[in-house]
Amino acid sequence: MQDFFDMGGYAGFVWPSYGIAAVVLALLFVFTWRLLKTSERRLAQLQAARGRRPRRDRAGDAPAAAAPHETAPAEPADAAGEMR
Amino acid sequence: MIAGFGAIVARDLRLALRQGSDSLMVVTFFVLTVVLFPFGVGPEAGILERISAGVLWVTALLASMLSLDRLFQTDYEDGSLDLMTRGPAPLGVLVLGKVTAHWLTTGLPLLLAAPVLAVLLNMNAAGFGVLVLAFLIGTPTLSLIGAVGAALVLGARRGGVLLSLLVLPLYIPVLVFGVSAVDAAVMDLPVRAQLLILGGFLFAAAALCPWATAAALRQAVE
Amino acid sequence: MTDQAFDDAAEFAGRGLACIRGERIVFADLDFSLAPGEAILLLGPNGSGKSSLLRVMAGLLRPAAGALTWGGAPVAEDPEAHGGRSRYIGHHDAIKPVLTVRENVGFWSSLWSGDGSTATVQRALAAFGIAHLLDVPGRWLSAGQKRRVNLSRLLAAPAPLWLLDEPTTALDRATVAVVEGLIAEHRARGGMVVLSTHTDVALPGAKVLQMDDFTVPMDWAGLDAAEEALS
Amino acid sequence: MHRFANPNRFLKLANAILPWAAGATVILLLAGLYFSLVASPEDYQQGATVRIMYVHVPAAWMALFVYTAMAVASAVALIWKHPVSDLFAKAASPVGAAFTFIALATGAFWGKPMWGTWWVWDARLTSMLILFFLYLGHMALMNAFDDPQRGFRAAAVLALVGVVNVPIIKFSVDWWNTLHQPASVVRMDGPAIDPAMMTPLLLMAFAFKAYFVTVVLLRMRGEIAEAKVRAISMSQVHG
Numbered sequence: 001m002q003d004f005f006d007m008g009g010y011a012g013f014v015w016p017s018y019g020i021a022a023v024v025l026a027l028l029f030v031f032t033w034r035l036l037k038t039s040e041r042r043l044a045q046l047q048a049a050r051g052r053r054p055r056r057d058r059a060g061d062a063p064a065a066a067a068p069h070e071t072a073p074a075e076p077a078d079a080a081g082e083m084r
Numbered sequence: 085m086i087a088g089f090g091a092i093v094a095r096d097l098r099l100a101l102r103q104g105s106d107s108l109m110v111v112t113f114f115v116l117t118v119v120l121f122p123f124g125v126g127p128e129a130g131i132l133e134r135i136s137a138g139v140l141w142v143t144a145l146l147a148s149m150l151s152l153d154r155l156f157q158t159d160y161e162d163g164s165l166d167l168m169t170r171g172p173a174p175l176g177v178l179v180l181g182k183v184t185a186h187w188l189t190t191g192l193p194l195l196l197a198a199p200v201l202a203v204l205l206n207m208n209a210a211g212f213g214v215l216v217l218a219f220l221i222g223t224p225t226l227s228l229i230g231a232v233g234a235a236l237v238l239g240a241r242r243g244g245v246l247l248s249l250l251v252l253p254l255y256i257p258v259l260v261f262g263v264s265a266v267d268a269a270v271m272d273l274p275v276r277a278q279l280l281i282l283g284g285f286l287f288a289a290a291a292l293c294p295w296a297t298a299a300a301l302r303q304a305v306e
Numbered sequence: 307m308t309d310q311a312f313d314d315a316a317e318f319a320g321r322g323l324a325c326i327r328g329e330r331i332v333f334a335d336l337d338f339s340l341a342p343g344e345a346i347l348l349l350g351p352n353g354s355g356k357s358s359l360l361r362v363m364a365g366l367l368r369p370a371a372g373a374l375t376w377g378g379a380p381v382a383e384d385p386e387a388h389g390g391r392s393r394y395i396g397h398h399d400a401i402k403p404v405l406t407v408r409e410n411v412g413f414w415s416s417l418w419s420g421d422g423s424t425a426t427v428q429r430a431l432a433a434f435g436i437a438h439l440l441d442v443p444g445r446w447l448s449a450g451q452k453r454r455v456n457l458s459r460l461l462a463a464p465a466p467l468w469l470l471d472e473p474t475t476a477l478d479r480a481t482v483a484v485v486e487g488l489i490a491e492h493r494a495r496g497g498m499v500v501l502s503t504h505t506d507v508a509l510p511g512a513k514v515l516q517m518d519d520f521t522v523p524m525d526w527a528g529l530d531a532a533e534e535a536l537s
Numbered sequence: 538m539h540r541f542a543n544p545n546r547f548l549k550l551a552n553a554i555l556p557w558a559a560g561a562t563v564i565l566l567l568a569g570l571y572f573s574l575v576a577s578p579e580d581y582q583q584g585a586t587v588r589i590m591y592v593h594v595p596a597a598w599m600a601l602f603v604y605t606a607m608a609v610a611s612a613v614a615l616i617w618k619h620p621v622s623d624l625f626a627k628a629a630s631p632v633g634a635a636f637t638f639i640a641l642a643t644g645a646f647w648g649k650p651m652w653g654t655w656w657v658w659d660a661r662l663t664s665m666l667i668l669f670f671l672y673l674g675h676m677a678l679m680n681a682f683d684d685p686q687r688g689f690r691a692a693a694v695l696a697l698v699g700v701v702n703v704p705i706i707k708f709s710v711d712w713w714n715t716l717h718q719p720a721s722v723v724r725m726d727g728p729a730i731d732p733a734m735m736t737p738l739l740l741m742a743f744a745f746k747a748y749f750v751t752v753v754l755l756r757m758r759g760e761i762a763e764a765k766v767r768a769i770s771m772s773q774v775h776g
Contacts, residue, residue, distance in 0.1 A: 004575070007585035013650050017589040017643040018574075021596065024642075025748060028635045032755045039762035046769045088417050095405070095413050102404040163398025170365050172390035173417050232698055236691045240681035250674045250695060253667050254702050257709035264716055285705075296698050299615070303690035306367050328684050330771050368618065 088173030089181045096185030106151040107193040114147040114194055118201045129206045136205035137266035140215065141222075144194045145255050148223060151190055152230040152251070153237065153244050155182060156301065160238045169305045175298035183224075183231045183294070191223030207270065214269035214279075221282040222262045228286075228293035229254045235300035258285055311496045314391055315342040315466035316377025318363075318498060323372035325358045332358045333520035336372070338513075340498045342466070345489070345509045348502035350517030356502035357397070359517070360471045363500060364394035390418070392467035397475075399456040403445035407431065407455050410444055411462050418463035430462035431455070434484060449476040457485065460492075468492060468499045474507055482507065544761040547621050551754045558751040565744035572737035586650050587734070593643035595742040596636045597661070599749060600668055601703075603633030607675070608700035611693035621757075623689040626696060627679055628756035632749055634672035640665050660714035664707050671699045685764070 007014045100106060121139050125131050159165040168178050198219055199212045207215070233251035237243035265278035319339035325332045332355035340346055348356045361367040363374065365385050374381040374388075381388045401410050408427050415430075416422025424440070431437045434454040439447065447455065453476045460468060468489070474482045486508045489499050501507060573591035580587035607629050610622040641662065648657045656662075679692040 007588070008579055010585045010650055013646045014574075014585055014588050017592055017646040018570075020642045020646075021592045021639045024635050024639050028632065029748075029752060032752050032759065036755050036759040036762070039759050039766060043762045043766050043769075046766055050769060050773075087420055091413055091416050091422070095402075095409070098409065099402060099404055158402075161398075162402070163396050163400040164402075166364075166366055166394065166396050166398070167400055167414060170385070170389045170392075170394060171417055172386050174386060232694075236678060236695055237681070239687065240678065240691070241683075242681070246674075246677055246681055249670065249677055253670045253674070253706070254698070256667060257702075257705050260709040260713045264713070288705075292701065296694060300691065300694045303615075303694065304687070306361075306686075306690070326686075328686055328767070328771065330768065370618075 085173065085177055088171075089177050089184075092178050092181035093185050093188075096182055097188060100185065100189045106154075107189045110147045110150055110190045111193045111197050113150055114143055114197055115201060117143040117146065118204060121205070133206045133208065133270075136202060136207040137211065137215070137263045137270070139205060140198055140201060140207075141259050141262045141266075144198065144219065144223065145226060145252075145259060147194055148190050148226045149230060149248060149251060151186065152227075152234045153247050155186055155231060155234040156238055156304075157234075157243075160304065165238075165301060165305055169298075169302055175301060176294040179231060179235075179294040179297045179301070180290070183227045183297075186231070187224050187227040191219075191227055194223060195219040207266075210272060211266050211270040214275050215266050217279065218262045218265040218282060221279060221286055222258045225258050225282070225286045225289045226255060228289040229258075231297045232293050232300060235297045235304060238301070238304040258282065261285070312342070312464075312466035315496045315498065317341050318374070318376050318467060320363070320369075320374045321372055323359070323362060323374075324370045325355060325362055325367065326370040327358060331370075331522045333517060334371070334522045336515075336520040338515060340467075340500065340513075342496040342498060343493050345493060345499040345501065345512035347507075347509050347512045347514050348500065348517060349514060354517035354521060356517055357471055359515075360394070360469050360500060360502060361396075364392065364469050365389065366394070391465050392469060393418075393460050393463070393465045394469045394471075395456060395460070395473050396471050399452040401444040401447065401452050401455055404443060406441045406443050407436075407439045407447070408441055411455060411459055414459050415462035418459075418465070421463075426462050427458075430458040430460075433461050433488060434458050434481065450478060450481065453477055454481060461488070466497050468497065468501075470499065470501045472503050473501065474503060474505055544621070544624075544764070548758065548761060551758055555751065555754050558747055558754065562744060562747040562751050565740055565747055569737060569740035569744045572740055577737050578733050583651065586647060589643050589647040590734075591737045591741050593640055593647055594738060595745050596640040596643065597665060598742055599636040599745045600633060600640050600665060602746075603629050603636060603749065604668065604671065604696075604703065605700060607633065608696045611696035614689065614693045615697070623693065624757045624760045625753065626675075626693060627689065627760060628753045629749075630672060630676050630679065630692075631756070632752050634669065634676065636745065636749075637665060637669040637672055641669060658714070658717075660707075660711045663714070664710045667706050667710070668703065671703070675699065685767075 005011060005015075118139060121135070122132060125135065156165060159168065169175055171178070195216060198215055202212055202215055230247075230251050233247045233254075236250060237247045240246055261278045261281050265275045265282065268275045268278060317339060319337075321337055323336040323338075324334040332353075336359070338346060348359060350356055358367060362369045365374075365381065365388050376388065376391070400414075401407075405413075408424060411427045411430060412422035412424070414422075415426055428437055428440060431440060431454075434457060436451060436454050436458070439451060439455070444452070444455075453473070457473060473485060477485065482505070489501070489509065493499060499509070499512075501509065501512075569591070573588055577588075577591075579585050607626045610625045610629070613619050613622040614626065644659075644662045644665065645655045648659070648662070649655055675692050675695055678695050679688045682688040682691065
């Protein structure tokens with residue numbers, strides 16, 4: 001077993017190479033994971049805070065607000081107004 | 085088309101001359117940096133001569149980068165860039181005009197100063213001719229590639245530093261063949277191959293860089 | 307200034323235009339059409355996309371959706387031709403402080419129409435009453451004078467379509483009247499004008515485009531809704 | 538109809554792929570390490586240091602592969618204005634830089650026993666170093682603007698300019714290297730690779746690719762979440 005770790009005398013070069021590769025890839029993964037979790041947590045908070053108005057209300061309302069040009073200009077303004 | 089090119093070269097030269105010419109600053113930087121080397125590596129003629137081509141090319145490369153970030157900056161801030169990008173004259177031609185004006189105010193002075201500094205670095209006289217010729221072919225390529233970088237960093241934070249990070253790696257081919265041309269000349273070896281390759285870079289850059297710069301300017305203006 | 311009508315003027319229209327700045331939808335599903343001689347007045351609060359629409363019309367900003375046509379042909383196919391037949395006046399005046407007014411205006415008119423002669427420049431400046439500024443360097447001009455020099459480019463290199471983004475800012479009442487007169491004359495010769503403004507500019511018979519009608523709720527829920535409506 | 542920046546379709550796809558990519562990464566990595574470190578013969582000339590090649594060469598392959606992928610994504614983003622390809626370029630750049638750094642570091646550790654110095658201006662290592670700067674430039678430019686869209690578009694143009702220059706730089710460095718370097722005794726990738734070495738090499742290469750897919754998808758999900766956070770907070774500002 002010992003000669004496995006000895007690497008024919010080159011242990012000082014083989015293991016650090018694998019070590020560096022492992023550390024760099026692991027660090028990159030950890031940073032990526034943490035970035036993802038914080039962003040998605042903030043997003044959830046924002047969507048929750050934004051969703052205080054019942055979501056059903058916006059879903060029902062969305063088509064009208066999104067296509068105002070078909071109906072008379074006066075009517076969608078208040079729908080859009082309420083939305084903002 | 086050509087009228088547009090001529091108009092913008094004339095305008096930019098007029099701007100450069102009236103705003104206190106960059107050329108003086110660029111040449112001063114070039115001279116100063118070259119003068120620093122003997123203090124660094126010691127005044128022995130042998131050492132200086134061996135590294136003279138490399139020193140001249142590296143410092144010329146850095147000097148030509150100095151005035152790059154102002155190439156489009158003023159036009160970007162005062163709205164001229166909006167008018168240029170949408171004008172009837174193709175943007176690539178206008179960019180070529182601006183690069184020509186930039187080369188006349190930076191590349192050309194470097195070209196003229198190089199032989200003088202070669203004497204300071206004890207370069208063998210056989211190399212002077214090729215040095216000027218290599219600069220003549222190489223420095224326009226530097227301006228062309230630099231223009232792409234200048235357009236990319238428009239409106240970026242710390243544009244100056246970022247510009248050097250983007251542009252210097254792309255300067256390496258010109259540096260490699262420029263130095264090897266002068267070294268070959270000093271050792272009386274044929275220089276035709278290196279100069280032809282430098283010429284190849286110049287034509288490639290003249291064809292591709294204005295288009296890339298125009299694309300970068302168009303997205304900067306959006 | 308030159309009195310012949312614009313023979314290359316044609317109907318300038320936009321279908322289903324949408325514009326995204328950063329992650330924000332500035333406007334969506336916007337249509338307009340402009341026939342020779344007509345004008346469009348863009349009204350709406352700040353940030354409602356007036357400048358963005360003008361930049362889309364000027365070809366400076368690619369719309370996220372929809373297309374512009376000139377006489378039926380899509381503008382995107384030949385942007386340089388569109389540059390030749392339209393003039394855009396933005397918030398900045400594009401005046402170099404070191405160059406004189408003659409050089410500033412002359413450069414652009416020679417670029418756009420190939421004629422950068424002093425006579426042309428002088429005629430354009432005279433229309434705005436600033437012919438005396440011909441050889442004054444840009445840095446000595448006041449904001450109002452800079453704006454008039456900027457506007458004089460419209461006359462130095464005539465083109466059928468004028469895209470003016472709040473052209474009357476920094477202008478006194480008298481000059482605004484001059485601008486209104488020139489616009490009327492431009493339209494009379496078959497030219498077209500799109501103008502955004504906060505102050506009242508007399509544009510008789512102009513179509514009004516309320517930018518508010520085309521704003522869309524901004525967050526992703528709104529985005530998905532907007533998309534369903536458009537697809 | 539041109540789709541707005543609708544990430545939801547992409548998110549569904551990404552969430553479907555992620556578990557498989559992560560699983561493949563782990564399996565391939567373990568198999569690769571086993572073959573690299575245990576089940577493959579030592580090189581008669583280089584001894585055990587040849588095992589460094591099983592990390593160095595796949596990492597170098599990835600460095601080039603990721604940059605080319607980024608350039609293709611940038612072209613798609615610029616021509617068809619497809620937001621997902623912008624996100625891919627932004628997510629892939631750091632991973633490519635990481636692989637380039639690994640290739641450089643393992644190259645140094647490989648060079649030390651053979652040439653006695655940590656850094657050798659060998660043509661391949663030098664080109665790798667320049668590629669590393671191209672990655673740094675891309676990442677720096679991507680984040681140098683307040684408006685993320687500007688960052689995406691500027692970095693996309695840079696990636697295209699960069700990918701055109703990579704072969705030119707490689708050509709120049711090789712010429713420069715032959716000019717100054719006596720023919721180096723041992724070429725970087727050693728004598729002809731005999732079959733026993735191919736298995737670890739390929740296993741590690743695929744392990745790195747699986748890792749790349751996993752991390753890039755995770756980073757893209759992060760970017761989309763960030764974009765949504767910005768969109769919502771901006772909408773509260775502009776109302």
